[in-house]
Amino acid sequence: MFENLNWWEIGALLLLALLIFGDRLPAVINDGLRLVRNLRNMARNATGDLSRELGTDIQLEDLHPKAFIRKHLLSEEDEQAIRKPLQGVYDNLRADVTAVHNDLKDVAAAADLRSGGRSTTATGGAPAPAPRTSYDDAT
Known part of the structure; x- marks a missing residue:
């Protein structure tokens, strides 16, 4: 407590x-x-x-309620039969999330290489702004 x-x-x-x-x-x-x-x-x-x-x-x-049903109403075989399809979905989802995570890492590395080695983490993940050119009001 x-x-x-x-x-x-x-x-x-x-x-x-x-x-x-x-x-x-x-x-x-x-x-x-x-x-x-x-x-x-x-x-x-x-x-x-x-x-x-x-x-x-x-x-x-x-x-x-979950513990009561699991312990007193379902046998171990019933519980395994319920978990088996859900485990497959969980494994597939985990593999997909891992693949997306790796793809995002690859994209970030490629963007870092294209920016000429400038780190994007210094500005919170956004690329560094391009230098501004000043113009004279000669009109």
Whole structure:
């Protein structure tokens, strides 16, 4: 839960909680922990009831629809039969993307050679502008 927070942010949150709740902070923490324990017990009881009703062992993670179907309704052969055509499409798409990527590299290298060796990356990928000629207003 806190893997995206660094120590300074966690300390700031603790200080903010201390300022908001003051002396009641330990009671608030206990109430929060009790709520989490009750929710876990409720989820455990619900999965136990569901396991008894279905006659199979169900874990809390299995309640995600994709995981439930994969684990309890499809056999391994069915899953492989579903994945096989999709794997072919994925492999073809990956090969096409790789070919396009290589073609773009070749075009960029050719454009760099035609520009006389001027680097196109200095201007963010756009070719360097041609030098401007100035004209006198001698009319």
